[in-house]
Amino acid sequence: MRRARKIANLRWWIAGLLFLSTVINYIDRQTLSILAPVLTQELKLSPLEYSHILNAFLIAYTLMYLGSGVLVDRWGTRAALAIFISWWSASNILHAFARTALQLGFFRLLLGLGEPGNFMAAVRVTSEWYPPKERAFVNGLVNAGASIGAVAAPPLVAWIALRYDWRTAFVLTGALGLVWLIAWLVLFRLPDRHPRITPEEAALLKETTAAPALRKSSWLALVRYRQTWGLLLARFFSDPVWWFYLFWLPKYLADERGFTLQQIGMLAWLPYLTADLGSIGGGLLSGYLIRRKWNVLSARSAGMLPFALLMPLSLLLAAAPSDLVTITVICVVTFAHMAWKTNIVTVTNDIYPTHVVGSVSGIVAFGNGLGGTAFTFLTGQIVQHYSYNAIFVMMGVMHPIAFVLFRLLVRGPVKPAPVEEPREPAEPAIGA
Numbered sequence: 001m002r003r004a005r006k007i008a009n010l011r012w013w014i015a016g017l018l019f020l021s022t023v024i025n026y027i028d029r030q031t032l033s034i035l036a037p038v039l040t041q042e043l044k045l046s047p048l049e050y051s052h053i054l055n056a057f058l059i060a061y062t063l064m065y066l067g068s069g070v071l072v073d074r075w076g077t078r079a080a081l082a083i084f085i086s087w088w089s090a091s092n093i094l095h096a097f098a099r100t101a102l103q104l105g106f107f108r109l110l111l112g113l114g115e116p117g118n119f120m121a122a123v124r125v126t127s128e129w130y131p132p133k134e135r136a137f138v139n140g141l142v143n144a145g146a147s148i149g150a151v152a153a154p155p156l157v158a159w160i161a162l163r164y165d166w167r168t169a170f171v172l173t174g175a176l177g178l179v180w181l182i183a184w185l186v187l188f189r190l191p192d193r194h195p196r197i198t199p200e201e202a203a204l205l206k207e208t209t210a211a212p213a214l215r216k217s218s219w220l221a222l223v224r225y226r227q228t229w230g231l232l233l234a235r236f237f238s239d240p241v242w243w244f245y246l247f248w249l250p251k252y253l254a255d256e257r258g259f260t261l262q263q264i265g266m267l268a269w270l271p272y273l274t275a276d277l278g279s280i281g282g283g284l285l286s287g288y289l290i291r292r293k294w295n296v297l298s299a300r301s302a303g304m305l306p307f308a309l310l311m312p313l314s315l316l317l318a319a320a321p322s323d324l325v326t327i328t329v330i331c332v333v334t335f336a337h338m339a340w341k342t343n344i345v346t347v348t349n350d351i352y353p354t355h356v357v358g359s360v361s362g363i364v365a366f367g368n369g370l371g372g373t374a375f376t377f378l379t380g381q382i383v384q385h386y387s388y389n390a391i392f393v394m395m396g397v398m399h400p401i402a403f404v405l406f407r408l409l410v411r412g413p414v415k416p417a418p419v420e421e422p423r424e425p426a427e428p429a430i431g432a
Helices: 010-042 047-075 077-097 101-114 116-129 132-163 166-187 199-207 226-238 240-247 249-255 261-267 270-291 296-302 305-319 323-351 354-385 389-409
Strands: none
Touching: 010 047, 010 077, 010 101, 010 116, 010 132, 010 166, 010 199, 047 077, 047 101, 047 116, 047 354, 077 101, 077 116, 077 166, 101 116, 116 132, 116 323, 116 354, 132 166, 132 270, 132 323, 226 240, 226 323, 226 354, 226 389, 240 249, 240 323, 240 354, 240 389, 270 296, 270 323, 296 305, 296 323, 305 323, 305 389, 323 354, 323 389, 354 389
16 A cells, blocks of 8 residues: 655645635624625625624634533544534535525524634634744734634635625635535644654654643533633623624725725724734744743733733724824734734643643633623613723733733643542441
């Protein structure tokens, strides 16, 4: 039998697949938003009906963070990510067959059930395939895929819809994931079972330091650790900033800064580009410190603090004197947020054993979804009755609060509860 050809630096090919899956994830997620003006007119959707459709996705997405993490740990990364991308790609294609608001909302719910699995699987792959000094960079690459997807979706989806129609746009964007699936099934295996890994790379991956094994991986066992709460609360307070810029930026630029649709198309992609740079830069910074022999957790903290301190720049947006200052400040904020996020996501890889990384990531990401959902609702209420200024004030302090909670609760790797040794049966007393 012919032996499989070895592939040098195989782990970076796998990192490329994770990057592409995240790009596709965000393209599929944003297809509805880009087509909303056409959909609401053709399907005769009221603003309230459209908001219910959005909420169907958000609620399913938030709740499924918990379930998808457990499923990744149970099924393994290869099978889990294959199932998740097949599910959300098929769900996106089904949008093309919607004729009513109820049908569209149901298909949106299905999409929300599948998409979180991408990020849970990616976090576990980072533990399986990369030593500590490379993990933050890989997580940064995955985060960059989200921003690239946000940049690529508007021109791609609009071009397909204008050339064909909105239903075709859903079908073709959904098909991207099914094409990606072929490459994933061909290329991905665990390192110790991969026929194409070189001996040199296999030796390198032995650098991966395992955290202490836990006796249980149930949610109840994992939430007993203060580290889990530290990461969850830090994500709860910090991630809503990204959700704001993802959902509200075009509307803010139009309502408050007077941007035309053409100006939004020309400039609104810049914050997502700087977010990409932050994702990569934050990972490189902590990776550099680890190579300089810093303790891993100290390096991650040092890679988070300066970016948390940049976030109060949001306060300037309340009185920005020009459009240039507005866009510049937003670009700095999105850069800082993604540099922060890359490091805090990687901490999960550093302090938990691989076999529970998916479950822990799901619990922590639940904080992300919960915070994003609550803050999105709060933003609508505040903007309708007051202004955006209060939102920028809140966003200016959320990362510093998150950093304090992180430092108080995440002080080292998880320490499993001691296992009691079985007692020897007592010898019966003489004469008993």
